Amino acid sequence: MNPAFSVIFLTTLIGAGQGLFLALVAVECGLIGSALATGTALLVRGDAIALLLLVAGLIASFFHLGHPERAWRAVAMWRTSWLSREVIVLPVFMAVVALHGWGHYAGVNLASALGITGVVLCFALFYITAMNYVCIKFLQEWATPLTIVNYTLLGCASGFTLATALAAAMEPSLAPAIARWALILTLAAAASRIASLVRNAGLRPKSTLQSAIGIPHPRIVQKSQGFMGSSFNTREFFHGKTRQVVQGAKWGFLLLAFVMPVMLLTLADAERNGAIAIATFVIQYVGLLAERWFFFAQARHPQNLYYQATS
């Protein structure tokens, strides 16, 4: 597949926003670290940043559409379409995050109830986002439960890294505990992403040129794809990059999304130094952009079997 940058930004930005919200609710419920020392400012500002990331992701997604002005129509087919479900759940989740932040800002007692609702929506959104890819069964690299685990853990890892940076600046007493969870989630995300790399390396495409044109002969060579220029089929499904670039993206994301954040979180005292903590998040986010690019580039669409030779 040719990586779609609008979708890469959508999934990485909302993933970080979702992870950040989960970290905030974990702090709010006392699951992580001690009680908040400086009131709810961390939660209010954290919700604002999470909302900003979600809005940015939503804006990015509009660039994917040929007719963004008709985007509202996408809520129609929620019974069958994961994309439709995502289009519904994302704004609802954004509203809950906004209300959650406002509740803490205004001191309204609803905040914890909204926190729980938000957590449910947040995990639903991770699941729905991933299912957009998992449900296309012939994109074998995507059609695995590991895709769901990866989307969830990668989003959580980057969100918790961002929460570490936020806490280092606003609630230093909380930062070490959040940083520990950022480390655990980054390691878990690395494990599941490496598991999917191993799985995909051993995949054998179910479709072959033989099944594509229905001729069971071992030697078939395409002589013409029917046109000599390009088409939607040659643009949308081929990334056109060399093997080296794709491999570079793979090692790049392993280094930037996992190795460096782990080193910075363990060795560089990211939880005590706000600048290092922010750098950790930025490095990990860039790594996740590369990860998502590779996720697309690695997927081999069966339609490519029909477009192997120009003439």
Next chain:
Amino acid sequence: MTQLALVIDLNVCVGCHACVTSCKEWNTSGVAGSLSDENPYGKDPSGTFFNRVQTFEVGTFPDTQTVHFPKSCLHCEDPPCVPVCPTGASYKRESDGLVLIDYDKCIGCKYCAWACPYGVRELDENQKVMKKCTMCVDRINDTSLADEQRKPACVLACPTNARLYGDIHDPESIVSKAIRENGGYQLMPEWETKPANHYLPRRSASAIDNELSSKVEQQRPNSLRATDASSKP
């Protein structure tokens, strides 16, 4: 339940692209607007097409065969492109089984194209909506046309009659018979999309020779026919 379909005979397709050009001509002139082209006379020409003819070489020289392979939307009975559409623009019409797109509802998200293993959906880069073969829905339902004209443009254009059109759910239709009698098959059966369109496989050259010579024999005047021993007293 009707399921309209094309059956394409790979024995007689000569790869002339008449189906491609007639499809483009009919469908670019339709009420839904043009099938846009980019740089049609430039360096990297590109355009929206519903139908392509591809060419494959099967076998090793000198035992090779050239197979011309027309490819368009297969109007699957279980189309994976339809349930993924978030707006309902892509739908399978119950009355005749056609997979169609409502261009006014399409938001151009391309998800249906990702969800089609055959690569038959193409985004119109000018109108920014997804397009694909409609089985010339505006011809076949046009009652002002004579019956023999109410067929897809590609079928009418094919000079070798490689393209048959009909209802594969009617066992007596020309397409059902062709599939039954010639071992018609579907593309990529591994994904269980149940394409309505079928292809008739290449037969061996000797089988075709035998068939042709028996046809020739049948058409000879009686006086020239080889003597049938059993009819003699």
